[in-house]
Amino acid sequence: MSKLTQYPIVLNSSDYIELTCELAGAWLESTYLDPMYQEDDEGGESYTEEAQEVFEDWLSIVEGVLASNRIFKEGDDRLEAHNDSN
Numbered sequence: 001m002s003k004l005t006q007y008p009i010v011l012n013s014s015d016y017i018e019l020t021c022e023l024a025g026a027w028l029e030s031t032y033l034d035p036m037y038q039e040d041d042e043g044g045e046s047y048t049e050e051a052q053e054v055f056e057d058w059l060s061i062v063e064g065v066l067a068s069n070r071i072f073k074e075g076d077d078r079l080e081a082h083n084d085s086n
Contacts, residue, residue: 008070008079016073020066024058 011019028036028051036051047055066072072079 003069005070008072010072010074010079013073013075020059020062023062024055027058027062028055 032051032054034048034050036047037045038048039045046052067076067078
């Protein structure tokens with residue numbers, strides 16, 4: 001697989017987190033067949049425990065794909081490793 005760019009792309013933390021969570025959430029919603037959400041006593045909504053685990057798996061995959069294409073969050077240790085190898 002070719003890399004997106006030969007130079008790393010560094011996103012600020014909030015943009016990186018928003019991007020990775022949106023991608024992982026979209027992946028979860030398109031593949032998860034069981035109920036994803038639960039409501040707490042105050043009416044707040046969150047993923048079920050199982051859906052949260054699947055979301056975290058997708059998030060890890062998304063982060064890995066971005067890193068393999070040299071897209072990092074500022075301060076990411078993988079960015080430092082990338083810089084050291086060049």
